[in-house]
Amino acid sequence: MVDNLMLKALTAGYEGIVVWADILDRINVYPVPDGDTGRNLVITLSVLRNPSLSPDLLTRKILLSARGNSGNIAARFLAGFMSCESLESLPLSVETGRDMAYQAVSDPKPGTMLSLYDALVTTLKKNPPEGSKKWVNAVINDLKEAVKTTTEQLPELKKAGVVDAGALGMLVFFGPLLNTLADLTMEPSLFAEDLKGTLNLSADWQDRAYQGYCLDVVLKVERDGDEAIKHIMNVGESLVALPEGNCLKLHLHAPDRERARQDLSAMGAIVSWSEDDLAEQTLRFxxxxxxxxxxxxxxxxxxxxxxxxxxxxxxxxxxxxxxxxxxxxxxxxxxxxxxxxxxxxxxxxxxxxxxxxxxxxxxxxxxxxxxxxxxxxxxxxxxxxxxxxxxxxxxxxxxxxxxxxxxxxxxxxxxxxxxxxxxxxxxxxxxxxxxxxxxxxEKVREYIFLDKLQFLAAGGRMSKTGAFFGDVLHIKPIVSPFPDGARKMGVVRTVQDQIKFAFRCLEQDLPRDRESILFLEYSDNRDWLERDIKPEIEHRFPLLKVSLQLLSLTSAAHMGPGSWGLAFLPRNFQQGDSNV
The missing domain is CATH 3.40.50.10170 (Rossmann fold)
Incomplete structure (x- = not known):
């Protein structure tokens, strides 16, 4: 098992990435401006929030969940870093992780996450961990300088006026991690103040649209791993390849998704596959x-x-x-x-x-x-x-x-x-x-329609016996969040009754002659709401702007699949009185 101090440090580092994820996405212009570095690191390292596993199992879970260029490189680094058993072994573990990260990248570049790992290796040699704890600030200051330097190391970053998102992601990971290992409290938002000028794209920055797909694949290979990697390099660009037993964890950018699938299938069995559309991502970015x-x-x-x-x-x-x-x-x-x-x-x-x-x-x-x-x-x-x-x-x-x-x-x-x-x-x-x-x-209204009571019982929100008999009797409560808790607004027995109730509420609460906005909230029933309910709402309320939105998952985790809702507000609600 990883010792308790390291568990605490890994969790602190992960939470740092979660806080900074949106900022990392906002400045993610290299190797492709697709705005997903923060997301990829959060998903890849999610096991670190509750890392109560052996180092080997922890490393394997991180590897198999790795997403994107940054996530896969970080996963390989951590495979070496997890050998750390004490502060004394920290420099060697970091160097091992750095070397493994380099080995995973087909074309390593300065000015990326790899440069941050280089800086960490160098600064730990200059400032080895010791009892006075002064080494922590010295190490973190060197890492901040390494992140600042990335702007000048890659033309794409200099043009955009930002630091590298992957390098920054590792800085906000190691800041709290190292402080926790040294039993210190890190100065809050230290990096935000020092790097503020490089956390927004230049006003005149614009990049071309990209085509193709960002692929993360686990491939069970039927040939020598090194030979397979040589062939895979012809399938796409930005290749990161991580060996795991008789499998390869791959990240690459491919112009043709189906051709890439065919080429990879010829080398072995595809165990898992995830993809992002680069054209869609770069257009949004x-x-x-x-x-x-x-x-x-x-x-x-x-x-x-x-x-x-x-x-x-x-x-x-x-x-x-x-x-x-x-x-x-x-x-x-x-x-x-x-x-x-x-x-x-x-x-x-x-x-x-x-x-x-x-x-x-x-x-x-x-x-x-x-x-x-x-x-x-x-x-x-x-x-x-x-x-x-x-x-x-x-x-x-x-x-x-x-x-x-x-x-x-x-x-x-x-x-x-x-x-x-x-x-x-x-x-x-x-x-x-x-x-x-x-x-x-004051003015916003919402009605949420539950399908089954069993999920409220599973989350401890009501008794299992009550939920069982409620579901047997087809009871479907309608609730709304208020300052004193969720209030029951009604009870029906069928989906058709839910729909009738919803339209009665809209007729009562929304003026037809004024523009209004409405969230039509879905769980696992988006297709039904988009096909049957949204058009009918728009037909009856032609001035109403309807947006399909995923129901808050912390709410849906208790309300369960099949739930849906309406939240609405007149657009000029702040002017004069309204029924809403």
Whole structure:
């Protein structure tokens, strides 16, 4: 087993990456501007949040879950690093990991994550771990300088005016990890202040669109591994190849997905396959970004996706979902996998971010932005509001962060955040944005329709006996989040009754002669809602703008598959009175 101190250090490092994931995505221009370095590192290293496994099993799980160029290189580094048994063995373990990372890359380049590993090897030789603990600051300062240098090492980074996302990802991983190993408390948001000027793309930066696919494949090879890698180098570019027993874990960029599948199948059996469309990713990444009059932060417990949050410039503070032994921030969870597992009876639980992760998130946004509006999930549901207010009292003497206890969750919270972020992009007056957000809290409405009660029982929200008889009697409750908890708004027995109830609420609460916005929230039933419900809503309410949004997964983890919801708000709700 990995010892307790190393377990704690690995978890601290992982939480650092989670906090910085959106920033890493925002500056990810190399080797392809696809904006996924943060996502890939979070998914790859997710096992580190609860790393109670042997080093070998931990390494294998990281390897098999590795995503993207950065995730696969980090996985190979950690395969060597996990040999660390004490502070004395840290320099050798880092050097072993560095060498293994280089061996995995077909064409290593300076100015990447590999340069950070080089710097870590060098600085640990100059500053070996010792009792005074002064070595930690010296090492971290050298790593910061190495990250800053990446801007000049790669033309793509210099053109964009940013540091390398992979190198920065490893910096925010090793900062808390090394401090934890030395039993020190790291200065919060240290990297945000020092690197602030290189965490946004240059205003005039623009890159070409890319075609092809980013592939992550586990291949069971039927020939010598080195020979197979030589053939695979002809399949695509940016190859990272990691041997694991009689398998190869591969990452590559291929222009033709089906041709790549055929070529790889000729070399062995494909055990697993995941892909990203580079054209879609780079097109989204190249969209121009606007400045906000006040930065919006909210909790991921609102039904707002990472893509929507990134397009509006919203910072999300995640809670976590644990599915069997996999623990991920909720906006990184594969919803189809979650709902399929729930239908099969898998154990699912939710948990909040640690105090350290919350604090780092608050510190980081306050270093990066002049004013921040934190639209907090209702204090009844989590401890985030209390934690934020405590942090503000200790660290915000200039009153630059405004915190609102919305009393909301799910679609209510997501819709409040969306309209506030849109106003922050359109208005130069932060007080207008805050006033609009407070009005939205008063006016927003939501109805969530549950399919089965068994999932509430599985999460401890009601008795298993009550859930059993409720499902036998086809009881389908309708609930809505309020400041004092989820209130039951009604009970029906069929899906058709749910639909009738939904339209009665819309007829009662939405004015037909005014533009309004609505989140139509889905779990594993998007196709049905998009095919049958969305067109009917748009037909009856022609001025209503309907957006399909995934139901907050921390809510859905308790409500279960088959759930769906409506959250809505008149577009000019802040002007005059309304029925809503």
């Amino acid at each position: 190249n969209k121009p970004r606007k400045n906000q009059s006040i930065h919006i932060m909210t909790d991921a417990a609102g039904s707002i996706s990472r893509d929507l949050a990134q397009s509006l410039g919203i910072t999300l503070l995640n809670s976590y979902i644990t599915l069997d032994q996999l623990c991920l921030p909720e906006t990184f969870v594969d919803p189809l996998r979650l709902f399929a597992a729930m239908r099969e009876g898998a154990k699912v639980s939710t948990s909040q971010a640690s105090d350290a992760e919350r604090s780092e998130c608050y510190h980081t946004v306050m270093k990066l932005y002049d004013r921040v509006l934190y639209l907090c999930v209702g204090s009844f549901y989590t401890g985030n509001y209390q934690a934020a207010m405590k942090w503000k009292a200790e660290h915000d003497p200039e009153d630059r962060m405004t915190i609102i206890d919305t009393g909301a969750a799910s679609g209510k919270l997501g819709l409040i955040a969306k309209v506030a972020a849109e106003q922050a992009l359109d208005s130069n007056d932060s007080s207008e944005v805050i006033a609009l957000a407070r009005k939205a809290v």
